[in-house]
Amino acid sequence: MRKMMLTVPTFAALLAAAPAAAQTYGDPSFPVCLQGYGRFSHIDCSYVSIQQCRGSAAGLPAQCIANPYYAGQAEAPSRRHRRHAY
Numbered sequence: 378m379r380k381m382m383l384t385v386p387t388f389a390a391l392l393a394a395a396p397a398a399a400q401t402y403g404d405p406s407f408p409v410c411l412q413g414y415g416r417f418s419h420i421d422c423s424y425v426s427i428q429q430c431r432g433s434a435a436g437l438p439a440q441c442i443a444n445p446y447y448a449g450q451a452e453a454p455s456r457r458h459r460r461h462a463y
Contacts, residue, residue: 405446413439422446 403410403422409430410422415438422444424430430441 403444405444405448408444408447410442410444411439412442413437 403420405422407422407424409424409427410420411424411430411434413419413421424433424441427441433439434441
């Protein structure tokens, strides 16, 4: 019995020391994320604007945040026009 009493706290300490799974952000190609709260918290980074995200968050325990991993838009090629001799 005494041996069992020592193993339960030890097991509990090992569980507490285990690394927790971190919440990750979604796709870095979208600038806005919806962060939901409650029993099952989540982060959904699939919005192109704050207004679009706010439409989805309306009435929910959620907020819209900037995606900290947003990669930005790819640069468009320059629009230099060359003169061609015809």
